[in-house]
Amino acid sequence: LARANDRLAEAETVAEQSDLIILCVGLDAGIEGEEGDAGNEFASGDKIDLRLPEPQRLLVSKVMEKGKPVIIVTAAGSAINTEADADAEIHAWYPGQSGGKALADILFGKVSPSGRLPVTFYEDASRLPSFEDYRMQDRTYRYTRANILYPFGFGLSYSKTVCSNLSLNGKTVSVDVQNTGAFDTDEVVQFYLKDDSQCAVPYPVLCGFERISLKAGEQKTVTYVIPDCAFESVDDAGVRAVRGTVYTLYAGTCQPDPLSQKLKETLCLSAEIRL
Known part of the structure; x- marks a missing residue:
């Protein structure tokens, strides 16, 4: 297990020497998944919020402080708020064994990204109704326009x-x-x-x-x-x-x-x- 802030200084040094930073963050099945499949039994397989894990939040903050152009690539199976004003963000989901090549093709302009969000990305989980509240109010694009980070159906490309x-x-x-x-x-x-x-x-x-x-x-x-x-x-x-x-x-x-x-x-x- 890594110690607190392990290799953070190394990441900062690399960022300082870079012209552009591609910062890869995200989750895995140890944090999100079905109950019994994920490793976080403390939350029954559910995420407790929409944020990145604390060490990654610190990494993003330190890298953003360098003032360099930053592209954040998030690998996760659900909505994430990176809480960063990056120059670009790519939500890669869990792309599989060919995901690296597909991502490289997008980053280097070989293909134009064209994905559209199949779910609403909320800004703050604390503003969502509780799990015990089964009403649709304040949930999904059909019932709310508040607390939205990125809307259902949204996505950008390199063209117009x-x-x-x-x-x-x-x-x-x-x-x-x-x-x-x-x-x-x-x-x-x-x-x-x-x-x-x-x-x-x-x-x-x-x-x-x-x-x-x-x-x-x-x-x-x-x-x-x-x-x-x-x-x-x-x-x-x-x-x-x-x-x-x-x-x-x-x-x-x-x-x-x-x-x-x-x-x-x-x-x-x-x-x-x-x-």
């Missing part, structure tokens, strides 16, 4: 894509997507639906997505058929039914919320659907 010409034909939606940047990239076009019924959730809900590949300067038209179940809501008895008459459809490369559009530097398109 722009959506335009949103059109509807019944439940079939079409939108043009153009890569206006200098890099070839994949993009994930996301469709969200907001119901006007009393049983609807507070915020728009993902009803579909399409991943496309775009060369620099290329434009494609994405067509998607909204499934019938996307128009349903659930009442307090758990019954699913179509209750709304007016729906707002959003199409873009992120959620139609202020934080997502600010981070992505884009705006979602919208159209009205009447049943």
